[in-house]
Amino acid sequence: MGMIIDVERLSRRFGQSTAVDELTLTAGAGEVVGLLGPNGAGKTTTIRMLATLLPPSSGTARVCGFDVVRAAGDVRLRIGYVMQQVSPMGYYMLTGREKTEIEAALYHVPRKRVKARAAEVLELVGLSAHADRLVQAYSGGMQKRLELACGLLHRPELLILDEPTLGLDVQSRHHVWDHIRQLCQEGMTVLLATNYMDEADRLCDRLTIIDHGREVVSGTPAELKAAIGADSLDEVFLRHTGHALREEAA
Amino acid sequence: MWAQEVLALSRRWLLMTLRERLNLLFSVLQPAVWLVFFAGSLGGAMDARVVGTTDYLAFAVPGIIAFTVVGNGVSAAMPLLFDKETGYLDKLMSMPIRRSSLIVSRFVFQMGMNSAQVLVILLVALVLGVRPATGLAGVLAILVTAALLTLAMTAAAMALACAVPSHGTFFAVTGFASLPLLFMSNAFVPLTAMPAWMQVVARANPLTYAIEAMRLLMLDGWSAGLPVAMGALVLASALLLVVGAWQFGRQTSERVA
């Protein structure tokens, strides 16, 4: 069984600074792999390389066996990408249903299936009742759930989630977690970047903590906690990445 | 599949435009207001010997069409500009779509919108008593000319949208360039009425050729100057299209192409 994510010594530099530094990361089919790290650690940069949006400076990254640079088209067919920043201005004046249908067509869902598939994913994230309202009138939580729905339109093999519950209330977070769990049971692989340790603890089979673009430690949540005798992932995280604020250090 | 992408994106542009009713209303009204303004005031002040016709309104219609197309060129690039800034362009780029679909859908949409507006202008002109010398076939030819100019202006605006750091610069440049672009052309006065240096500038302006072609169709009929003007316009459009494609390529190659 081939790896869904296979990242080897991946680096990305911006001018003088190195955002991602010789990172190695793997995910097998059906796994939920967490990518943790303080602000500016390089989570989004790593994800952007996997989503074929940013060419690596060195190293290799493969998704479902396809190189993200040389076979970008094959990668795009197989990933769903939920971005960290969602600006509703991106689909100004569109309803949730319209946005979803348009993206379904862009993912090449067969023309006759577009409407049905859009309704399906909206139902899945509990937005059916709000489907015909303008997206700019959605609450932050509804917008995040809509993004999640759109990431599922083409039944991707790999779902890439960049802080999917940022700014959500407790109810919405549990809602999103339930979806993610359900998707995994159906065999989808998930790469989850997050700053919430409880989220990582609940969802991830394995996780990698990075800092300054470099891998600090990897393992299952249980292993990481046991290794230092900690009760929570918060403790593990702070032990490995320190207490200093990142923006000052940089 | 390519058609499906272009269609889906065009639907996005269309919905965004139709929902902004006030914006739409003013876009349609503006050229009509210009027409009435020209008929009423400027027309009386123009010397028929300079303009070459006693019907200044018929003379001005191609200028107003060009004016409208230039103005729409600016709005044509706006979605690209904002997609770049909201990050939605990234989302689109992570999808399995052809890069060209984004641009092509914009051209398709903009040509549709502009054609509708040109028809409104010609209709208002008709009400004011102006009838193209070339008849119905001439109207079609005018639409084709306007479409070519749309291609050129949209490509130029999209190239600029890709090149600028943010929408502030984009609007500064387009605000600065739009009026000189118009007045350094034969939009409102014939080339012969301009000082020599200005004629040289106007001859390098693609607007001049589009206006010349449309003016011949409006006033003179199927004349020998038509293929020349059209040829120059096609050349200019092709050139701007290449520049546009190059800039878009640059914008998207920072991302993986």
Ligand SMILES: Nc1ncnc2c1ncn2[C@@H]1O[C@H](COP(=O)(O)OP(=O)(O)OP(=O)(O)O)[C@@H](O)[C@H]1O
């Ligand atoms: N386009 C860019 N140009 C220059 N530097 C960049 C660019 N994108 C990211 N960086 C830098 O790369 C580093 C990693 O940023 P990244 O967004 O990957 O962090 P992150 O782990 O996602 O942080 P956060 O938790 O705040 O989202 C930062 O120092 C950032 O300033």
Ligand SMILES: [Mg+2]
């Ligand atoms: Mg980030």
